[in-house]
Amino acid sequence: MKKRKIPMRKDLITNTMMPKKELVRIVVDKEKNIFVDPTGKKAGRGAYVSLEPEKIQQAKKRRVLENSLGIKISDEFYDELYAYVEHQRARKELFGDK
Template sequence: MKKRKIPMRKDIVTGEMMPKRQLIRVVKNKENEVSLDPTGKKPGRGAYVAVDVDIAKRAKKEKTFEKAFHVQLDESFYDELIKYADHLQARQELFGNDQK
């Protein structure tokens, strides 16, 4: 059986290349709205952050997505990102890295 290629993406906070399944996609659409993309299929410019609460908190502190997307973001966006990262991190600990 042929081994499948694992898609890799760069974590915007750490600059580290990681498997796409271990990252959270954040997308900016044409109306300059920034949102989380759990499906990975929303149209727009995407950026990735690791499924790690500490890295999500670092993104909030450094305002990483504001710099990447050149928009002003509300604190609630980063709070939602941290909450979602915590949720996914707990799922990965329970079920392994295959789950999304």
């Protein structure tokens, strides 16, 4: 059987290439709205960050997303992102890798 290619993306926080499934995409649309893109397919400028809560705290402290996406990001968005990542990690532990 032929092996499938695994799409790789760069994690903004650690600056390393990782499989796309292990990252979450953050998108800024034309109206400068920022949101989490669980599908990875929404239109707009995107950036990938790790699905580890500790890394999200680092991103908040260093303001990595602001530098990459070129907009001001509120602390509330970082809190929302942290909650999303916590939820995804809990799902992974509960249901395993899919």
